[in-house]
Amino acid sequence: MTTLLRWLRRNIVLLLGVLVIVYMYIPNVIVAVMSFNDSSKSRNLYAFQKFTLDNWLNPCAPQGMCESVVVSMQIALAATIIATVIGTFAAFGLVRHRFKGRSGMNLILFLPMATPEIVMGSSLLALFIAVGMGGQLGFVTILLAHIMFCLSFVVITVKSRLSGMDSNLEQAAQDLYANERQAFWRVTFPLVFPGILGAALLSFSLSFDDFIITNLNSGQTVTFPMFVWGASQRALPMQVNVIGTLMFIIALAIVIIGELGARRRRKAMASR
Amino acid sequence: MNTLSRKRTGYLLVIPAAAWLIFFFVVPFYSLLASSLFDPEGSVLTGYDMTWHFANYWDVLAEYWPILLRSLLYAGIATVLCLVLGYVLAYAIAFKAGRWKNVMLVLVIAPFFTSFLLRTLSWKLILGDDGWIVDLLRAIYLLPPDGRLLATPVAVVAGLTYNFLPFMILPLYASLEKIDQRYHEASNDLYANPAKTFFKVTWPLSLPGVVAGTLLTFIPASGDYINSDLLGSPNERMVGNVIQNLFTTTGDYAHAAALSVILMAIIVAMVLFYIRKAGTEDLL
Numbered sequence: 001m002t003t004l005l006r007w008l009r010r011n012i013v014l015l016l017g018v019l020v021i022v023y024m025y026i027p028n029v030i031v032a033v034m035s036f037n038d039s040s041k042s043r044n045l046y047a048f049q050k051f052t053l054d055n056w057l058n059p060c061a062p063q064g065m066c067e068s069v070v071v072s073m074q075i076a077l078a079a080t081i082i083a084t085v086i087g088t089f090a091a092f093g094l095v096r097h098r099f100k101g102r103s104g105m106n107l108i109l110f111l112p113m114a115t116p117e118i119v120m121g122s123s124l125l126a127l128f129i130a131v132g133m134g135g136q137l138g139f140v141t142i143l144l145a146h147i148m149f150c151l152s153f154v155v156i157t158v159k160s161r162l163s164g165m166d167s168n169l170e171q172a173a174q175d176l177y178a179n180e181r182q183a184f185w186r187v188t189f190p191l192v193f194p195g196i197l198g199a200a201l202l203s204f205s206l207s208f209d210d211f212i213i214t215n216l217n218s219g220q221t222v223t224f225p226m227f228v229w230g231a232s233q234r235a236l237p238m239q240v241n242v243i244g245t246l247m248f249i250i251a252l253a254i255v256i257i258g259e260l261g262a263r264r265r266r267k268a269m270a271s272r
Numbered sequence: 273m274n275t276l277s278r279k280r281t282g283y284l285l286v287i288p289a290a291a292w293l294i295f296f297f298v299v300p301f302y303s304l305l306a307s308s309l310f311d312p313e314g315s316v317l318t319g320y321d322m323t324w325h326f327a328n329y330w331d332v333l334a335e336y337w338p339i340l341l342r343s344l345l346y347a348g349i350a351t352v353l354c355l356v357l358g359y360v361l362a363y364a365i366a367f368k369a370g371r372w373k374n375v376m377l378v379l380v381i382a383p384f385f386t387s388f389l390l391r392t393l394s395w396k397l398i399l400g401d402d403g404w405i406v407d408l409l410r411a412i413y414l415l416p417p418d419g420r421l422l423a424t425p426v427a428v429v430a431g432l433t434y435n436f437l438p439f440m441i442l443p444l445y446a447s448l449e450k451i452d453q454r455y456h457e458a459s460n461d462l463y464a465n466p467a468k469t470f471f472k473v474t475w476p477l478s479l480p481g482v483v484a485g486t487l488l489t490f491i492p493a494s495g496d497y498i499n500s501d502l503l504g505s506p507n508e509r510m511v512g513n514v515i516q517n518l519f520t521t522t523g524d525y526a527h528a529a530a531l532s533v534i535l536m537a538i539i540v541a542m543v544l545f546y547i548r549k550a551g552t553e554d555l556l
Contacts, residue, residue: 017363017364021379021380023357024379024380089288097282099282112297114543115297116491116496116536118512118535119536127296225389241390255382
């Protein structure tokens with residue numbers, strides 16, 4: 001009994017921490033469970049009725065849902081590529097170069113993260129209307145907005161990776177007669193790459209999941225979150241839970257494979 | 273490479289991102305300011321006239337001040353709850369997780385990958401009238417027999433807390449992780465009990481993370497309307513709901529823009545005051 005108490009006392013914080021994680025996963029578990037729910041017989045959409053595999057076998061049955069997923073994928077992919085490229089450039093510029101206006105740049109990068117989405121979304125809408133694009137809201141305006149709010153997160157993620165890196169390594173490469181380009185591609189870039197990859201993954205999920213800014217600037221274009229929103233006001237098809245669960249599994253797989261790969265490389269390096 | 277060309281490369285690298293943010297963040301905010309002074313008689317069909325109509329601000333303040341206050345209150349409560357939950361978890365990851373540290377960090381981020389709308393909708397099921405939480409609360413008389421959680425402030429605040437918790441955990445973890453464990457040992461050696469060590473050593477050293485985390489939680493929470501719409505009733509409307517409705521349903525751009533500007537102004541004022549109080553101005 002006393003040993004149990006002592007163990008509890010030593011691990012109480014860890015235990016509470018695990019409880020917080022459990023709390024964070026309750027909704028994910030429910031989404032996964034509901035993806036097996038047969039809701040056809042009942043009007044109460046927020047209760048589990050009967051087990052079925054139909055939702056997984058016919059994920060695209062609800063009209064317009066898979067189209068909305070494709071739209072979201074296209075926007076998220078384009079936003080991720082553009083934001084990651086110009087954000088990575090900016091991070092290198094800010095960490096590796098001294099120039100006037102750096103603090104201004106840091107401020108302008110910080111601001112989008114300190115602005116509620118509803119304010120950013122309504123500002124963009126005001127601009128698009130002012131320049132006469134009010135009638136052409138859609139794919140392009142959504143994309144422009146998504147790149148904007150992904151940028152800050154990319155720069156901050158890559159920047160922290162870069163500034164945590166030992167610049168002596170590049171110095172060493174150059175001492176070993178690597179020219180600047182070789183030092184960059186053989187030493188700097190591989191070391192920063194995990195940061196860039198993380199930034200890209202973050203951008204993709206931010207863009208794919210965005211609702212508030214998108215809703216104000218989308219015109220007739222329907223992204224997946226907008227489909228869910230629209231459907232939740234009427235009758236939510238259970239297939240949306242299939243998409244939610246799939247996204248979760250795929251993202252988790254990417255993270256795990258990346259981590260395993262990094263671990264194997266570290267081991268290979270150590271044994272050489 | 274000489275310094276001049278290094279400087280030029282610096283500019284070249286930063287310019288695309290800077291330009292993007294100026295065109296799609298700074299300029300839009302200027303448009304928002306301009307729209308907030310439009311003639312409120314305008315509509316999508318007839319167009320909007322710039323009449324320097326400052327009265328828009330009084331109109332929205334007079335009509336919506338209770339909703340503004342309510343938004344700040346809900347966001348404030350949710351932020352405090354996030355701070356408590358987030359601190360426990362961040363502390364556990366930073367000091368107690370050992371070799372599970374990376375795994376736990378991934379676990380904090382992973383729920384994000386399921387659309388947050390779906391996760392918020394699932395709280396509708398958890399807090400629903402025939403869910404076990406309501407049953408339990410009724411059984412121990414914390415709720416009256418016909419009491420409910422959905423469509424109450426409790427549900428909205430619970431949703432906000434849940435949705436913005438990761439924004440609290442990550443900055444807290446980043447600043448806790450930097451603390452040298454030897455400070456704890458030194459404090460122990462000087463006969464401080466664990467509580468004293470926490471309040472005299474850990475907490476002050478983690479303040480930058482606390483400030484960053486509370487801001488990153490409070491700001492998005494105060495503008496959110498998803499939680500109040502899905503989990504609340506019209507009695508829990510937040511300022512985000514109003515702005516969204518004025519823009520998309522009513523087409524009352526002038527008042528919507530004015531309300532947006534007011535929300536932003538309140539946030540900027542609170543952030544500046546807060547950062548000065550906490551003495552972490554170098555955070556920016």
